[in-house]
Amino acid sequence: MKLLITTGATVTFTRLLRFVLSDPMLSTYITTGFRHVTVQYGNEIKNGVHVSRCAVNEILRSTAAFKHFQVTDDTCSFEYHDKGGSRIVLEFLSFSPDLNSLIRSSDLIISHGGTGTLIDILKLHKKLIVVYNESLMDNHQKQIAEEFARSQFCVSVGSSQLEQDEFTGYLQALRDGKIVLTSYHSPVEHIVQSIVYRELAHARLHHSRAKS
Numbered sequence: 001m002k003l004l005i006t007t008g009a010t011v012t013f014t015r016l017l018r019f020v021l022s023d024p025m026l027s028t029y030i031t032t033g034f035r036h037v038t039v040q041y042g043n044e045i046k047n048g049v050h051v052s053r054c055a056v057n058e059i060l061r062s063t064a065a066f067k068h069f070q071v072t073d074d075t076c077s078f079e080y081h082d083k084g085g086s087r088i089v090l091e092f093l094s095f096s097p098d099l100n101s102l103i104r105s106s107d108l109i110i111s112h113g114g115t116g117t118l119i120d121i122l123k124l125h126k127k128l129i130v131v132y133n134e135s136l137m138d139n140h141q142k143q144i145a146e147e148f149a150r151s152q153f154c155v156s157v158g159s160s161q162l163e164q165d166e167f168t169g170y171l172q173a174l175r176d177g178k179i180v181l182t183s184y185h186s187p188v189e190h191i192v193q194s195i196v197y198r199e200l201a202h203a204r205l206h207h208s209r210a211k212s
Helices: 014-020 023-032 051-061 099-104 115-123 140-150 164-176 187-211
Strands: 002-006 036-040 075-081 087-093 108-111 127-132 155-158
Touching: 002 099, 014 051, 023 087, 023 164, 036 099, 099 115, 108 115, 108 164, 115 127, 115 140, 127 140, 127 164, 140 155, 155 164
Parallel strands: 002 036, 002 108, 036 087, 108 127, 127 155
Antiparallel strands: 075 087
């Protein structure tokens, strides 16, 4: 089985990367049956420094499985064999101009909470765990991810709530069909629009009260 982890392109989602690249989660991927994991880790560059790649390499150095590996190019991959002889390939890419191809070829996706990415995944009817970034200001991601979860389009987890046993349970339940998600349908965009309009109306009300 193939797992895709996409963390967004513009801002490095370090908390999510640290969780999904930990040694316990690597063991979880193997025991859950994933043999190929693609990590789209971000393309944040500041003052000529690839911030996202530096973050990934720092995380890899802290692991037992991948401490001797470093991501040096926009795309690279490592192969790992555990003590039981199981094999897993981790592929890293900073950014993909054709994310939909990666989505199509994956059995399950762990995604950041960007609305466009979520809708692309849902349109392709993929099993989805959304990890929304709770450190963002004016956080529409949280409202949208939670509303999608209430509609049973996905499983939703806040970035401050990541916990291995619970997350492993989600992966296993989605794999085994114990969590059955609702297929995408057109009102998804309406959900997004209603949340944005509601937040804008709230902001205008707050602004007018502040002026009075």
